[in-house]
Amino acid sequence: MKVTCAIIENNGKILCAQRSDKMDLPKKWEFPGGKVKNETLEECLRREIKEELGVEIQVLEQLPSNQHNYSKSKIIELIPFRCTLQTFEIVLLEHSKLEWLPIEKLKTLDWAKADIPVVNYYIKTYK
């Protein structure tokens, strides 16, 4: 299953989102995004960010994907993109919490397993 996610940068901080109790991987931190349907990766990302946060984004670049096998039936290819905001009124529509963190603090969160290599790559590349 392909999943896109947005590493949204603003004022030197990165938007991190906590999954709600109703989602799978409850309470885990992630980058907002979701499953790719019949659309391009960028279309998926823009659609998901609008659905989850109510904002428009600019997509800057695609970063290396990471595959993680949560179980036999749940194998995720997480495809991250660096993004910025085009509109700024964020609303919490699906997640339980949002945090804007500086790059040095990203590691303090309890990330979904598939995100850990993505976080590590981002820190190594952009700090």
Ligand SMILES: Nc1nc2c([nH]c(=O)n2[C@H]2C[C@H](O)[C@@H](COP(=O)(O)OP(=O)(O)OP(=O)(O)O)O2)c(=O)[nH]1
């Ligand atoms: N969005 C997102 N999902 C992630 C990340 N890391 C990670 O393991 N996942 C997993 C959690 C989910 O099992 C899957 C994404 O599915 P989802 O439920 O968020 O996506 P969706 O909005 O398309 O879901 P649905 O309600 O249409 O079923 O990928 C991440 O950083 N962002």
